[in-house]
Amino acid sequence: MKKQRLFTPGPTMVPEDVLLEMARPQQHHRTAEFREMFKEVTELLGYLFQTKGTCLTLTGSGTAAGEAAIVSCCPPGKGHKVLCCHGGKFGERWAEICAAFDIPHAKYDFEWGSGAKPDVIDKMLAEDKDIDTLTVVHSETCSSSLSDIEAISKVAKKHGAMLIVDGITAVGAIPVKVDEWGIDVYFTGSQKALMLPPGLAFLAVSDAAWTRIDAGSGHQYYNNLKKFRKSLANNDTPYTPNNQLIRGLQSVLRRIREEGLESIWFHTSLNARATRAAIAAMDLQLFAADPVDSVTGIVLPEGVDEPVLRKTMRQKFGMQIAGGQGHIKGKVVRISHMGYCDSFDTLSVISALELVLHAQGHKLTLGAGLAAAQTVFAESYEKM
Numbered sequence: 524m525k526k527q528r529l530f531t532p533g534p535t536m537v538p539e540d541v542l543l544e545m546a547r548p549q550q551h552h553r554t555a556e557f558r559e560m561f562k563e564v565t566e567l568l569g570y571l572f573q574t575k576g577t578c579l580t581l582t583g584s585g586t587a588a589g590e591a592a593i594v595s596c597c598p599p600g601k602g603h604k605v606l607c608c609h610g611g612k613f614g615e616r617w618a619e620i621c622a623a624f625d626i627p628h629a630k631y632d633f634e635w636g637s638g639a640k641p642d643v644i645d646k647m648l649a650e651d652k653d654i655d656t657l658t659v660v661h662s663e664t665c666s667s668s669l670s671d672i673e674a675i676s677k678v679a680k681k682h683g684a685m686l687i688v689d690g691i692t693a694v695g696a697i698p699v700k701v702d703e704w705g706i707d708v709y710f711t712g713s714q715k716a717l718m719l720p721p722g723l724a725f726l727a728v729s730d731a732a733w734t735r736i737d738a739g740s741g742h743q744y745y746n747n748l749k750k751f752r753k754s755l756a757n758n759d760t761p762y763t764p765n766n767q768l769i770r771g772l773q774s775v776l777r778r779i780r781e782e783g784l785e786s787i788w789f790h791t792s793l794n795a796r797a798t799r800a801a802i803a804a805m806d807l808q809l810f811a812a813d814p815v816d817s818v819t820g821i822v823l824p825e826g827v828d829e830p831v832l833r834k835t836m837r838q839k840f841g842m843q844i845a846g847g848q849g850h851i852k853g854k855v856v857r858i859s860h861m862g863y864c865d866s867f868d869t870l871s872v873i874s875a876l877e878l879v880l881h882a883q884g885h886k887l888t889l890g891a892g893l894a895a896a897q898t899v900f901a902e903s904y905e906k907m
């Protein structure tokens with residue numbers, strides 16, 4: 524009987540014990556039990572983000588957190604201007620939010636597959652003194668590429684600009700150090716590296732960001748961060764939270780704490796490196812010039828039909844991978860390495876890809892991708 528495996532960069536696979544935890548009978552959220560649980564998850568989020576700042580949990584997908592961060596730090600009409608850095612669909616979303624709320628903004632539009640360049644940002648901030656805020660995507664899921672947030676944060680500091688980071692496919696997968704790097708607001712969602720169903724969004728908010736937020740009047744009602752901070756003082760939320768997911772979150776964050784972030788970062792990177800070695804051995808091209816370890820984008824060779832490839836992977840082998848977005852739709856497939864996905868899941872998706880590409884007439888030696896991946900694993904055997 525076929526097994527279902529999800530390799531999409533969100534949603535991702537959810538561990539069985541976490542699913543069972545969420546299947547327990549509904550509990551009311553205005554109780555001491557809920558507040559106890561919420562207190563624990565908030566502390567564990569501090570570990571996840573590596574911050575002593577405020578960790579907030581919103582009910583909504585990751586976009587809710589991004590919108591809340593931008594609109595509360597840069598309320599329209601208060602003289603703020605945002606530089607939106609983007610080289611992919613998700614980065615573009617933060618510029619769309621500025622436009623939707625009439626927040627003045629400029630765009631640093633760079634090539635898909637590359638990371639945002641700190642020296643370009645430096646120049647843009649030097650040339651436009653009105654810019655006081657940056658939005659940057661740490662791991663651009665759509666182009667499977669990485670930006671150097673630590674270096675970008677130094678540039679932002681030099682110009683006194685606030686840094687808001689979309690870490691939706693970064694935190695819990697690749698190194699993220701919110702306090703050490705001096706990031707003002709960093710946010711994520713539940714359905715990517717946190718291996719939960721969609722429906723929760725999280726923010727780490729620094730003291731410097733609160734100074735800005737407190738000076739604004741609060742342009743949002745539902746995702747008003749000041750209300751979330753006020754409720755958090757009592758380990759509570761302003762409105763009905765998705766408490767079933769918060770129960771799952773408790774389970775997931777305990778697992779992450781137990782395994783340790785260093786180990787998680789290592790294993791995510793190991794699976795990404797094995798996949799990249801397999802791609803080269805299968806005579807395929809990597810999409811990104813600056814590849815990220817949470818998701819791998821693969822350029823399909825001429826003659827391979829992308830929708831047929833993905834459909835075959837799903838129907839024949841129960842494996843779901845993602846296609847490309849925007850102008851790379853139909854040309855690229857993406858495989859996630861985040862969360863509940865181990866080295867043997869990684870080998871399984873490589874072998875299925877080999878079989879399907881072989882069937883579609885792409886010239887490769889069957890087993891070449893697997894051998895290359897196994898070689899990477901063998902080199903790290905002691906640490907696996």
Ligand SMILES: *Cc1c(COP(=O)(O)O)cnc(C)c1O
Binds near residue numbers: 613614691715
């Ligand atoms: C998935 C994703 C988003 C959008 O998050 P939603 O949870 O769909 O709102 C934004 N940014 C990045 C980098 C993502 O991977």
